[in-house]
Amino acid sequence: MSTKKKQLKLGAFLPDAGHHVAAWRHPQAQADGGLNFQHYKRLAQTAERAKFDMVFLADGLAVWDRGQGKEAFSRSGQFSVHFEPLTLLSALSVVTERIGLVATASTTYDEPFHLARKFASLDHLSGGRAGWNVVTSSAEAAAKNFSREDHLEHALRYERATEVLEVVTKLWDSWEDDAFIRDKESGVYFQPEKLHIPNHKGQHFSVRGPLNVARPIQGYPVIVQAGSSEAGQELAAQTAEVIFTAQQTLKEAQAFYSSVKNRLAKYGRSPEHLKIMPGVFPLIGKTEQEAKEKYEQLQDLIHPSVGLGLLSGLIGGHDLTKYPLDGPLPDLPDTNAGKSRLQLIKDLARRENLTIRQLYLWIAGARGHRTILGTPEQIADQLEDWFVNNGADGFNIMPPWLPGGLDEFVELVIPELRRRGLFRTEYEGQTLRENLDLPRPVNQFAANAAAPELVSTLT
Incomplete structure (x- = not known):
């Protein structure tokens, strides 16, 4: 061990x-x-x-x-x-x-x-x-x-x-890992049994x-x-x-x-x-x-329109321009955009009691x-x-x-x-x-092809 x-x-x-x-x-x-x-x-x-x-x-x-x-x-x-x-x-x-x-x-x-x-x-x-x-x-x-x-x-x-x-x-x-032999003498470039055609229909x-x-x-x-x-x-x-x-x-x-x-x-x-x-x-x-x-040096470089735009993008595109910057984040419905980040930001705003301005300043670095x-x-x-x-x-x-x-x-x-x-x-x-x-993944087609032989040898 x-x-x-x-x-x-x-x-x-x-x-x-x-x-x-x-x-x-x-x-x-x-x-x-x-x-x-x-x-x-x-x-x-x-x-x-x-x-x-x-x-x-x-x-x-x-x-x-x-x-x-x-x-x-x-x-x-x-x-x-x-x-x-x-x-x-x-x-x-x-x-x-x-x-x-x-x-x-x-x-x-x-x-x-x-x-x-x-x-x-x-x-x-x-x-x-x-x-x-x-x-x-x-x-x-x-x-x-x-x-x-x-x-x-x-x-x-x-x-x-x-x-x-x-x-x-x-x-x-x-292709299996060793499919390509490129044998110049025999003229065989790859071993045909080691080619698998997925033929996926989903x-x-x-x-x-x-x-x-x-x-x-x-x-x-x-x-x-x-x-x-x-x-x-x-x-x-x-x-x-x-x-x-x-x-x-x-x-x-x-x-x-x-x-x-x-x-x-x-x-x-x-x-x-x-x-x-x-x-x-x-x-x-x-x-x-x-x-x-x-x-603080970085925070001082943020223009308000940039901070507000960043926040709007991370909460699924909700328009925040109609709300006061120094007021709370409004209740926001789910969107068809990313869900986990919207929830994270909503939770943060509630937990820390942050205004919209404080919230965009908070996420300006790490989003x-x-x-x-x-x-x-x-x-x-x-x-x-x-x-x-x-x-x-x-x-x-x-x-x-x-x-x-x-x-x-x-x-x-x-x-x-x-x-x-x-x-x-x-x-x-x-x-x-x-x-x-x-771990390195096995070839799914080669593994499936070998399975009957494995069963045979075990029985």
Whole structure:
């Protein structure tokens, strides 16, 4: 039995100029970060030098103007224009060697064949370091970019997502790992018995296959999800290997952790094979006061229209302009957008008795994720508390501004985590799966074909 101390996992969530809604205005931020490859190259190499498990790129299929109008939107530099993430990660695969490369791609508007092909390609290009953050698009604006007037209903989006994953994994299993022998002497390029044609026919998709990319190096790229609704948790328990989530208190984190992990058994899965990694937004200072001053510096850069637009977007597009900024958040009905984040913000407003202005200031950095402030030791204390008390298996680090926020975490917090034995000093393996300690999936078609023979030998 291994006596090695359990260590936490870390992702570097790297958007544009940083996570704070006014990050691009920070004096040391890379304002054009969303379309600056050298910026992303530097960030990825910094995270790899620190032995992060992965870099993570979010994405959306519409300009996130939050319905606030051109004038107000013109003040927002966050998530407005940026590289398509799979294209960017393919480029970063050439300038990195061990760090995982995880991108968001939508099951609502992307086709399964496209998804399977792109992520299999990234896995081969990177030597087995690809991960797919499986999302159901929540932005109503995305529908109008894909020839639809109305967004798919929430339940239907998750129903479709489940079938997308089924089709994509079938396509990844089109070829067995050793199908391609490329024997020049015999003239045989691949072994025909090791080709499997999925021929999927379901409620939403009819996909013959096979995929025109060999089976990914990892079997499947690592499957990541971010949904925290009931439907999201169930899909994650069935299919996810990493969950990016948002909780505010250890009690909430423990409840989510337990809820998801306890669902795994009915799908024949082990709790160790799903890593729960809440987002955290760290402000680091030599003293706690210095950390607070850094936070206030960013808060002072927020224009009210930007803060109000951010809040409206996170609560499903509800128009808050008709309510007083210094009054309470009104009672809001559910929408057809993301449900878990709306509930989190409503709960926060009630629990802390926040006005609309206080609420948008509160979410301006972490957008509902947890903000932690303090010295490197205090930051490490807070991460360790959630990790050792079953609130998290690791964390998705959300630097306030970039590149400085990531540099500070690497230079100040990582050494403290290592001093406590909580984080690696070297990568354990070559692939993202190996570093996350996740099993490599078997080929479903090969396993099914072998089953009768196995039964025969046992009888």
